[in-house]
Structures are given as C-alpha cells and as structure tokens.
Amino acid sequence: MRAYQFDAFGLENLRLVTRDAPQPGPGQVAVNVQALSLNYRDLLVVTGAYNPKLKRPATPISDGAGVVSAVGPGVTRVRVGERIVSHFIADWLDGPFRQEYVASTLGTPGAGLAAEQVLLPAEAVLPLPAGYDFAQAATLPIAALTAWSALVTVGNVQPGQTVLTLGTGGVAIFTLQLAKKLGARVIITSSSDEKLARARQLGADHTINYQTTPDWDAAVLEHTGGVGVDLTVETAGPGTLDRSMKATRAAGTVALLGALTGRQGLVTTGLILMKRLHVVGIMVDSRAAFEALSRFLGEHRIEPVIDRRFSFDELPAALRFMQEGQHFGKIVVTV
Ligand SMILES: NC(=O)c1ccc[n+]([C@@H]2O[C@H](COP(=O)([O-])OP(=O)(O)OC[C@H]3O[C@@H](n4cnc5c(N)ncnc54)[C@H](OP(=O)(O)O)[C@@H]3O)[C@@H](O)[C@H]2O)c1
Structure with a gap:
C-alpha cells in the first residue's frame, strides 16, 4: 500500500x-x-x-x-x-x-x-x-469539532446571541454554519469581498473586509449597537487578539484557538480585566463532544x-x- x-x-x-x-x-x-x-x-x-x-x-x-x-x-x-x-x-x-x-x-x-x-x-x-x-x-474531526468546542462547550451560545469569527478557512466556515443552526447572529471577516459574498449566502448577517477595513473591531461594534459580540471565535491569534477583545462585549467570551498570525505577541491585558472577559484556550474537543456534534450535524443536515x-x-x-x-x-x- x-x-x-x-x-x-x-x-x-x-x-x-x-x-x-x-x-x-x-x-x-x-x-x-x-x-x-x-x-x-x-x-x-x-x-x-x-x-x-x-x-x-x-x-x-x-x-x-x-x-x-x-x-x-x-x-x-x-x-x-x-x-x-x-x-x-x-x-x-x-x-x-x-x-x-x-x-x-x-x-x-x-x-x-x-x-x-x-x-x-x-x-x-x-x-x-x-x-x-x-x-x-x-x-469534521478538527475543523468542525473546534468550532463546536468554541460555540457549545465553551461559548454555550444561545439563540439571539451574536458570534464573531475571523477569516473564511475551515474552522471559521463551520463556526458560521453551526452558529446559524444554534440560532445566533454571525459576523464574519475576510480579506476577500468575493468570499464574504459566499459567507452571506451561507447566512452570515454582517460581513467585514479586514483589509479594506483595518479597524474591523469598530465595525463590529457598529453592528452590535456599540455593545460587542457575545462570543468571538479567534482563529488568527496574537495579531488580531486585541481587536477581537475590543469587539467582544463586557463579560463576553473570546475562544482563542488560532495561530495564523503566530504563537506569541503583545496582549493588552487591561482589556481582559476592565471588560471582565473570558479568554479561553481551545484545543479541539473530546470524543463525547464529537458524538454530540455528529448528532447535531445529522439532525440539522449541515453540508x-x-x-x-x-x-x-x-x-x-x-x-x-x-x-x-x-x-x-x-x-x-x-x-
Ligand atoms: N486550537 C485548536 O484546537 C485549533 C483547531 C483547528 C485550527 N486551529 C488553528 O486555527 C487557525 C485556522 O485554522 P483553519 O484550519 O481554519 O485554517 P485555514 O482553513 O487555512 O484558514 C485560513 C484562513 O484564515 C484567514 N486569515 C488568515 N490570516 C488572517 C488574519 N490575520 N485575520 C483574519 N483572518 C485571517 C484567511 O481567510 P480569508 O481568505 O477569508 O481572509 C485564510 O484563508 C489555524 O491557526 C489553526 O492552526 C486551532
């Protein structure tokens, strides 16, 4: 073989x-x-x-x-x-x-x-x-289960809440699909307007081009009445973490999982404490979580x-x- x-x-x-x-x-x-x-x-x-x-x-x-x-x-x-x-x-x-x-x-x-x-x-x-x-x-094993881990295991996302995710890679697109089925509003960013159009077809409520709108966190705040999102699924890492925290509401959650911008960087810790943010590390999830995800995918027919x-x-x-x-x-x- x-x-x-x-x-x-x-x-x-x-x-x-x-x-x-x-x-x-x-x-x-x-x-x-x-x-x-x-x-x-x-x-x-x-x-x-x-x-x-x-x-x-x-x-x-x-x-x-x-x-x-x-x-x-x-x-x-x-x-x-x-x-x-x-x-x-x-x-x-x-x-x-x-x-x-x-x-x-x-x-x-x-x-x-x-x-x-x-x-x-x-x-x-x-x-x-x-x-x-x-x-x-x-x-499914990494991308979908990581999105599930952020949204369900850690984020406990409820209908009507708002989720932000960054980019249009494997984890981010599963985050969009799963969050919509959980009844959440979704804001997604991308470097490409064409990809953002595809994200809207999948149900994204607001889309932001992070290259033409470098202060995309301010745009997220505009879309959430100045409050910020309930959960940010942070796929990019240290290069975007501060903006993600600014885009998240007080006492909201940042599920930190990505390393697209590296594994080390400067973080404004003052944001975490002044907003009482929950910044939680994600390492995929357990087999039991995968079984729950699998049932959800079958029931909701997510392709x-x-x-x-x-x-x-x-x-x-x-x-x-x-x-x-x-x-x-x-x-x-x-x-
Ligand atoms: N901790 C965990 O359990 C876990 C699990 C899975 C993945 N990860 C990590 O999560 C990250 C994403 O994984 P993936 O498999 O989804 O990757 P992927 O499919 O390669 O996604 C890459 C996409 O991310 C976007 N991106 C790149 N740089 C960005 C930036 N500075 N700001 C915002 N978006 C940016 C781009 O989207 P656009 O083209 O739309 O701009 C790019 O196409 C990776 O770092 C991966 O190692 C961690």
Missing part, C-alpha cells in the same frame, strides 16, 4: 512510499482510508513549524474517514466493514482536558492518515454522521463546504493550495 512520508521538513520532501499493509495489534483497527481533509496544522507539521524536533520519517495528516478492514485482539467497539471517521485527540474520550492527551493527537505524534491503510486506536474512531459521505465526514478536492497523488499540491490561502472552507483529498 502507498503512504506519504517526509524525511526532512518542507513540502518538497513529502513523497509517496510503498509499505506492507499494517496489521492491527491489541486495541487497534486497520482502516482503508477513503478521504482526508487538510488543516492548517498539517502544513505546519510538514514545514517543521509545528514541532521542529519531530521524529522523522513521519507521515502527516490528522483527519480522515474510511472503512474498517481488520480489528486487533480484544476490539469489540468497532466491526470490520464499518464506515468511520477519525477522532483527533485519540485519548480524550470524555471529561475535562488533560495535558497528557496532547501526545495522542493524530497526524503526529500519533498516526498520520496520509496512507491507503492506517492503524488507529479502536477508541479513536466514530461512525459517519447520518447522511454523510467519506469526504464530508473527513472535514460541509468543500472548496476543492484533490486526488491522493496530489496531496503536496493540495497542501500548497492551502498555503496560498485562496480556499473557502475545507480542502479534501480522496484516496
């Missing part, structure tokens, strides 16, 4: 190799991968920005869906032939987050899914949501926005496409 690996960092070093089909050990399942989706994290992993000390050769890609082809000794949770989607933080099944769970994340340090067959922990797979195909399901599909041979090109930032929503690779 074919798998991708990189011996040195850089998209140019990502290559297809042939390996023996893996045999599941105790507690594992073998999966015939049918579809992958890309996350910004995958790009950081391959280019070395995510973990410069990563052991190589490594196989990247965190999210995928496929068919269980074999189960290891002791596995009763999943059966051969089941159509499944991967759960990103493999060891986080339920309950509060614990630091050691980070070591179990798929797509390094856990198993990378960029292969025709992979071994996954039997606990780290879920059935496809009702009505979903493999490509649609593959978009993931897939901007472009690539073939397995084109994975490096798909990652380059993501790097260019022209996409709207998710990028899928069919295997």
Whole structure:
C-alpha cells in the first residue's frame, strides 16, 4: 500500500512510499482510508513549524474517514466493514482536558492518515454522521469539532446571541454554519469581498473586509449597537487578539484557538480585566463532544463546504493550495 512520508521538513520532501499493509495489534483497527481533509496544522507539521524536533520519517495528516478492514485482539467497539471517521485527540474520550492527551493527537505524534491503510486506536474512531459521505465526514474531526468546542462547550451560545469569527478557512466556515443552526447572529471577516459574498449566502448577517477595513473591531461594534459580540471565535491569534477583545462585549467570551498570525505577541491585558472577559484556550474537543456534534450535524443536515478536492497523488499540491490561502472552507483529498 502507498503512504506519504517526509524525511526532512518542507513540502518538497513529502513523497509517496510503498509499505506492507499494517496489521492491527491489541486495541487497534486497520482502516482503508477513503478521504482526508487538510488543516492548517498539517502544513505546519510538514514545514517543521509545528514541532521542529519531530521524529522523522513521519507521515502527516490528522483527519480522515474510511472503512474498517481488520480489528486487533480484544476490539469489540468497532466491526470490520464499518464506515468511520477519525477522532483527533485519540485519548480524550470524555471529561475535562488533560495535558497528557496532547501526545495522542493524530497526524503526529500519533498516526498520520496520509496512507491507503492506517492503524488507529479502536477508541479513536466514530461512525459517519447520518447522511454523510467519506469526504464530508473527513472535514469534521478538527475543523468542525473546534468550532463546536468554541460555540457549545465553551461559548454555550444561545439563540439571539451574536458570534464573531475571523477569516473564511475551515474552522471559521463551520463556526458560521453551526452558529446559524444554534440560532445566533454571525459576523464574519475576510480579506476577500468575493468570499464574504459566499459567507452571506451561507447566512452570515454582517460581513467585514479586514483589509479594506483595518479597524474591523469598530465595525463590529457598529453592528452590535456599540455593545460587542457575545462570543468571538479567534482563529488568527496574537495579531488580531486585541481587536477581537475590543469587539467582544463586557463579560463576553473570546475562544482563542488560532495561530495564523503566530504563537506569541503583545496582549493588552487591561482589556481582559476592565471588560471582565473570558479568554479561553481551545484545543479541539473530546470524543463525547464529537458524538454530540455528529448528532447535531445529522439532525440539522449541515453540508460541509468543500472548496476543492484533490486526488491522493496530489496531496503536496493540495497542501500548497492551502498555503496560498485562496480556499473557502475545507480542502479534501480522496484516496
Ligand atoms: N486550537 C485548536 O484546537 C485549533 C483547531 C483547528 C485550527 N486551529 C488553528 O486555527 C487557525 C485556522 O485554522 P483553519 O484550519 O481554519 O485554517 P485555514 O482553513 O487555512 O484558514 C485560513 C484562513 O484564515 C484567514 N486569515 C488568515 N490570516 C488572517 C488574519 N490575520 N485575520 C483574519 N483572518 C485571517 C484567511 O481567510 P480569508 O481568505 O477569508 O481572509 C485564510 O484563508 C489555524 O491557526 C489553526 O492552526 C486551532
């Protein structure tokens, strides 16, 4: 079977190799991968920005869906032939987050899914949501669950509340779709008027071009009667955090999850205390949250926005496409 690996960092070093089909050990399942989706994290992993000390050769890609082809000794949770989607933080099944769970994340340090067959922990797979195909399901484990984590687990968004999200990437577009189904008003920003028009078609109530309106936080305040939004889903990080906090109402929540502008920066802490803001870090969510999300998606018939599909041979090109930032929503690779 074919798998991708990189011996040195850089998209140019990502290559297809042939390996023996893996045999599941105790507690594992073998999966015939049918579809992958890309996350910004995958790009950081391959280019070395995510973990410069990563052991190589490594196989990247965190999210995928496929068919269980074999189960290891002791596995009763999943059966051969089941159509499944991967759960990103493999060891986080339920309950509060614990630091050691980070070591179990798929797509390094856990198993990378960029292969025709992979071994996954039997606990780290879920059935496809009702009505979903493999490509649609593959978009969910990181992007949709992170949006859910911000909106539901942390934000507890109620009908009539207002949510702000930044950009039109995978997490932001799921935030828009889920927030609308939760009954919230949504304000979304983008560098592109064309993408903002697409966001309005998906139900965005107000759209702001953050390039032509650099003080977009003031525009958010205008759209909320000077009060600010109840929840900001912060996808961009230190470069936008101050404006996000200014755009959030007093005692509101900023769900901080993104690193598009880096992982370090100056923060006006006075804003946090004077507004009694809840600035909460997000690290995707548990399998129990994924199960709740899956039910919600099936009930509300939310169709993931897939901007472009690539073939397995084109994975490096798909990652380059993501790097260019022209996409709207998710990028899928069919295997
Ligand atoms: N903590 C977690 O659990 C978690 C989970 C998932 C993702 N993340 C992080 O969240 C971020 C988004 O992930 P993703 O997969 O959705 O990425 P993505 O699909 O690559 O989204 C990128 C989009 O973000 C927008 N953007 C870029 N710079 C921006 C800026 N300065 N201000 C506002 N928007 C900006 C752009 O949208 P426009 O083209 O519309 O301008 C760009 O197309 C990444 O940093 C990722 O690592 C974290």
